[in-house]
Amino acid sequence: ELERIGISLLPPDINASDANFTVARTTEANGSHGIRYALAAIKNVGDVAMRTVVAERDANGPYTSIFDFAGRLGAGVINKRQLENLVRAGAFDALEPSRRKLFESVDLLMRHVESAERNNGQDSLFGAGPNMGMPEPILPEGADWPPLERLNHEQEAIGFYLSAHPLEAYTSALAALNTTACSKFLERAKEGATSVRVAGVVLNVQERDSNGRRFAFVRLSDPSGSFEVAYFQAAYSAARELLEPGRFLLVQANIRADGQIIKLTAQSTDDLEVRATGRMKGLEIHFSENTSLAPLRSILDRQGIGPGQILFVIKTPQRGHVEVGLKERYTLSPAVRAEIDALP
Structure with missing residues (x-):
C-alpha cells in the first residue's frame, strides 16, 4: 500500500529505527521521506526490550558493532532468539x-x-558495558546466505519480503511465461479476462474440509503484492504436494x-522453479582475471550436470574482454543466476 502511494518503507536499522514506526529521510537525492520499520515489529524481539535498546542508544550514542x-x-x-531475529531482519546490516x-x-x-x-560483576545497562577492557572476538569469515535464502530469513523475521522479492530474479522467465502480476488483476478482470496465469511464493495454506471434501485457500506473494487463490477439491488434490510455504508456484486460475x-x-499448478529452469539454456558470467573462481x-x-552452457567473459588489461566457454554443462535457474550475481 505504501508503494502504491509512493512512500518508501525503509528497513529496520539498529541505529536508526525506534521501537515504533517513524518518519525518516530517505537516501534519495530529492530529500524525500519514508517510513522507517519499527524494531518492535520484528517477530519475537519484544516491545520492552526494543524500547530499552533505543533508550541506551539515545543515552550513550550509536552502536559500533554487534x-x-x-x-x-x-x-x-x-537473548539469543532476539539477536537472531534482529540479524535475520537486517537490523545490523x-x-x-x-x-x-x-x-x-x-x-x-x-x-x-x-x-x-x-x-x-556488574549490570551493563546504561553503564560502561561488561566487555570494557575485553577484546571483541573475531567473527569467522564466510560467504553470506545466497540471495533467496537471505530473503526467506528476512520474511520469517518480519512477516513479508522487505529489501527485495525472491521472484525479482525470475523477471525474464515470468515475462516469457506470460504471467499477470497481482497489481494487474483488477485491470485484467475489468477487461473481460476469465483466466490468468499467475506466479507467486506460497506464504501460507489454510486447509478446509466440507463433508469429507478437502479444499484450501492459499496466499501467495509476488513483487507487486500478495493474493489468495482458492483450491477446490480436484485442483487441491492435484497440487497438494506443491502447496508448501516457500514454494514458487505457477498457477493457471479463473x-x-x-x-x-x-x-x-486454481485450475492447474506447476513448480515455477522447474518451468523456469527448463527455459534457461545458458549463462554469461563477467569477471576480471584476478577474481577467485572457488565460490x-x-x-x-x-547444481550438477544439465543442459545449460556457461560462457565466461574475462576482463584483462592486455587483451580486453576474453570469452571462454566451459566444456561442462550445468542445471541453471534464476535462483542460481541470482546467487552468482551476488558474488563479490
Missing part, C-alpha cells in the same frame, strides 16, 4: 553486511557477553471481480 550492542545491553535484556556471519556467531556473542558480565475484490480459483565453482558443482 558486540558493542550486546555488551551495552547485557544478557538480561537481549549497517554494522556488518553479512547476515549469515552474524547469525552463525550469535552463540559466540552470547558467551562473550556472559563471560564479560561475570568478570566485571479470475473474476466482485466489485473491487478479485477472486481467483563460483562451488555453486556450479552444487
